[in-house]
Amino acid sequence: MFETARKLGLNGVLEIQVGIAEFKVGREPLVIVTLGLGSCVGVTLYDPYNRVGGLLHVMLPRVADFTKGVSKPTKFADLGIPILLKEVLKMGADRRFLEAKIAGGAQMFTGADNKFQLNIGERNVEAVRETLKALAIKIVAEDVGGSRGRTMMLHTVTGRVVLKMLGSQVKEI
Amino acid sequence: MEPPLEQYVDALKEIGSIGIGNAVTALAHFLSIKVNITVPKAMFVPIEGIFDVIGNVEAPAAAVVQRVEGDLSGTLMFFFPKQNALELVTRLLEAPPGSIQEIDEMGQSVLMEVGNILTGSFLTAISGMTRLTIVPAVPMFTFDMLGSIISSSLLCTGMVEDIVLLIETEIFAEEHLVSGDFAFFFDVGSLGTLFKRLGL
Numbered sequence: 001m002f003e004t005a006r007k008l009g010l011n012g013v014l015e016i017q018v019g020i021a022e023f024k025v026g027r028e029p030l031v032i033v034t035l036g037l038g039s040c041v042g043v044t045l046y047d048p049y050n051r052v053g054g055l056l057h058v059m060l061p062r063v064a065d066f067t068k069g070v071s072k073p074t075k076f077a078d079l080g081i082p083i084l085l086k087e088v089l090k091m092g093a094d095r096r097f098l099e100a101k102i103a104g105g106a107q108m109f110t111g112a113d114n115k116f117q118l119n120i121g122e123r124n125v126e127a128v129r130e131t132l133k134a135l136a137i138k139i140v141a142e143d144v145g146g147s148r149g150r151t152m153m154l155h156t157v158t159g160r161v162v163l164k165m166l167g168s169q170v171k172e173i
Numbered sequence: 174m175e176p177p178l179e180q181y182v183d184a185l186k187e188i189g190s191i192g193i194g195n196a197v198t199a200l201a202h203f204l205s206i207k208v209n210i211t212v213p214k215a216m217f218v219p220i221e222g223i224f225d226v227i228g229n230v231e232a233p234a235a236a237v238v239q240r241v242e243g244d245l246s247g248t249l250m251f252f253f254p255k256q257n258a259l260e261l262v263t264r265l266l267e268a269p270p271g272s273i274q275e276i277d278e279m280g281q282s283v284l285m286e287v288g289n290i291l292t293g294s295f296l297t298a299i300s301g302m303t304r305l306t307i308v309p310a311v312p313m314f315t316f317d318m319l320g321s322i323i324s325s326s327l328l329c330t331g332m333v334e335d336i337v338l339l340i341e342t343e344i345f346a347e348e349h350l351v352s353g354d355f356a357f358f359f360d361v362g363s364l365g366t367l368f369k370r371l372g373l
Contacts, residue, residue: 019221020324021335035230036320039328059220059328072335075220108325109238109313120328149321151231166233166318 013157018057021075025054025087028157035151037104039121041077041128041144042152044101045084045137046159047093053156054091056084058104060120061127077127085135100137101161101173102128103152105144121145141173181368182215188299188367189213189340193355195298196291197344203290204264204346211343218339223323226339227356230320234258235276237288238326239312241296244305244370246363247338248326249292252319253353258284261351276316285314291355303370327358338364 018024018034026032028051034042037057046053059075073079089095105125125144132139143150143163151164163171190213201208216226224230235258239249253261255276262280263273265287273280289312300307315322327337338359345352359367 017224019224020327022221035224036318036322036324038317038321038325040324059324072220075335106321106325108317108321109315121325149317149325151318151320164231 013155015153018055020057021059021072021080023054023056023074023080023084023087025052025084025091026156027052027091030156032154032156033151037150037152038106038108039104039124041102041104041121041124042150043077043081043084043128043132044152044154044161045088045093045098046101046154046156047088047097048099048159049097050092050094051156051159052088052091052093053154053159054084054088055152055154056080058124058128061123077124078131081128081131082135085137098137099140099159100132101141101154102132102139103143103150103161103163103173106146106148106150108147108149143171143173181364182217184368184371185215185338185340186213188302188371189215189342189357191302192295192298192357193342193344196295196355199290199294200287200344201346203287204351206346206351208344208346208351210345213340213342215338215340217336219336220327223327223337223339224320227319227323227341230323231318233316234319234322235284235314235316236319236322236326237285237292237312237314238322239288239292240310241307242310243308244363244366245299245303245307245359247357247359249295249309250323250326250356250358251288251291251353252322252356253284255316257352258316261287261353264351281314281316285312288312288314295355295357303367305367305370323356 015031032055034057041058043056058077062078063076105121148165153162233255234252236252340357
């Protein structure tokens with residue numbers, strides 16, 4: 001019912017979109033995009049030699065912290081990243097060359113309700129870092145924290161990750 | 174999607190209409206203008222499909238978000254596109270047209286107050302009709318890209334389900350000069366209590 005949004009970007013390169021708690025992998029010349037990263041964290045894995053990469057939109061830190069919701073493992077950093085890894089390897093990436101970039105984990109809301117917030121952004125970032133470390137994948141660039149939402153785009157030809165935030169210049173990491 | 178849940182969509186729309194009707198009456202009173210609403214949409218949406226349903230997710234929006242707990246749990250959200258939020262603040266502060274270009278602290282508290290009135294009257298209507306206990310948390314405000322607001326507010330306590338129930342209505346007044354969206358993301362797990370109470 002919910003088709004993956006596909007469209008041709010400005011320079012005629014195919015763009016695919018990643019929804020919340022989803023991931024997409026592909027090889028050049030593809031742009032993989034995720035919108036609406038607030039306290040969620042976007043994780044890209046990219047092999048610059050084979051030009052294969054993937055992007056995961058993580059919602060929550062660790063599955064063990066929650067009593068329900070295991071039915072969709074890609075929601076969680078600790079379960080989702082290994083799945084993303086498996087899929088980029090299947091797509092032809094070489095594990096030795098894989099580089100990770102991460103963005104997101106913002107604290108979006110002003111207001112006094114601590115129960116609501118739970119520092120989820122920070123906890124997401126921490127869980128993403130730990131999971132990548134355990135998998136021995138290096139984080140080569142990151143843009144995390146703050147209070148603003150982000151759009152994250154992975155260009156599979158170059159491995160460039162472009163970030164868009166409201167009220168600031170487009171940024172590359 | 175879960176077909177057994179679909180049969181409840183009409184009942185949910187009805188509840189949404191009553192709640193929103195009440196909220197909008199309060200808003201109209203507050204603004205002294207006539208406020209219209211569209212027929213509420215009620216649908217079950219898998220989390221990865223939320224952005225497709227909402228649309229316009231990179232557009233800047235002001236949002237008042239309120240977590241709701243009790244017999245019924247979920248997240249209530251009012252969001253206004255930037256221009257509409259500015260128009261609303263200008264009117265409520267009785268400032269000269271065009272004089273407010275950014276949402277500052279004053280604007281924030283005005284919008285939070287509007288949000289408060291809307292969510293309060295929405296919840297009063299629903300709890301009155303269902304006799305369910307609903308406990309709203311303190312509302313929060315943010316101004317950012319709509320998609321980031323939605324994904325982050327769904328992350329709050331408990332909202333880790335794979336499917337959310339979305340009831341959505343467009344609110345508009347004065348030929349869309351003042352318009353916004355109202356969305357209630359129910360925790361699907363809490364729907365059982367609601368249906369039981371309604372005798373469904």
